[in-house]
Every structure is written in C-alpha cells, then in structure tokens.
Amino acid sequence: MIPSFCPQCGTELGERRIEGRDRKWCGSCERPVYRNAVPCAGVTVLDGDRVLLVQRTAPPGEGEWSIPAGHLEVEEEPRVGAARELKEETGLSIDPAALTLLETAQLDSLGEKHVVSVGYAASVADVTGTPEAGSDAAAVEWVPLDGLAERPLRPHVEQRVRVRFARWPTSGSS
Secondary structure, three states: OOOOEOOOOOOEOEEEEEOOEEEEEEOOOOEEEOOOOEEEEEEEEEEOOEEEEEEEOOOOOOOOEEOOEEEOOOOOOHHHHHHHHHHHHHOOEEOHHHOEEEEEEEOOOEOOEOEEEEEEEEEHHHEEOOOOOOOOEEEEEEEEHHHHHHOOEOOOHHHHHHHHHHHOOOOOOO
16 A cells, blocks of 8 residues: 555655655655565475465455465564464474575565565475464365366465475475
C-alpha cells in the first residue's frame, strides 16, 4: 500500500525526486518515506523424489499449494524464520543451522506488495515430527515431483522445487 501519511509524525506526504525516483516525502520531518520489499523465508523439504507442500488457507493464493513459508518477524534471521514457518505450517521441526540456502528471489508483485523471498532446502532426515497442517495450512502432503502438475501451485513454487531437485538429484539430501 502506498503511504499517504508519515509513519513518524502523521503529516500528509508529498512527493520529491530523490535518487532518480519519485518518492513520498514528509515536509515536517524533511525526509523520504521509503517503500521496501517485504522479506519472507521458506523451506523446500525433500524425501527422495517427494517434496513437502502445504495448501494455503489465506490470500494470496488461498487454496493453492506452496512450500512452507511466510513473512519474517522484525529482527528475525531468515534461517530462523524459515524454521519457524516450517513448524507453524507443518508441525515439523528443524535446526536452522541444518538449512541450506537455495536461492533469494524477488517474487512477482501482488499489487502494491513486493516480496523478497529467501528459500532454503532441507532433507527429510533433517526434520523431526509428523507432518500436520498448522496455521495458514488446510493440508500438508508429500507430493512426488511428477505430481506437481496435478496441483494448483503458487507461481514460484514449481521453479523452486525443480531447482532443489536439480541441485541434489539423487539422494534428496542437503
């Protein structure tokens, strides 16, 4: 959402050209009000030729399947946030140190919301617990790679899963 008022003092914002861009400007604080991408993190967990997916219960993508992921909390390291999201959405636990960085990507914008996603990978050997749908998940399932096309997936999911399989094609371990 494009801000109309300064988050510091509440003054209505104007605009000013700064660093080659039109930016919102607070005349009272004499500073720009930046709009930054929202940081998210997630975990692609593999078990042989299967990947762990959750069915979303909230927009965007309600009803679609995705890897366990979500917004980072303030001051939360991406690895820790990814492990937290895995636990919240699937009931599975992982030591954040066991996560392997898979990629970082700017996802397609959702209107005025822009997301930078930090994707991690893990093997089923690195997680503990029994998969069970938690917050923001209607279901959690192990889906074979050749079964991805049968599910409505979030736009970035298939590419991320295929990158994960391509990097560790034989064992599915991280």
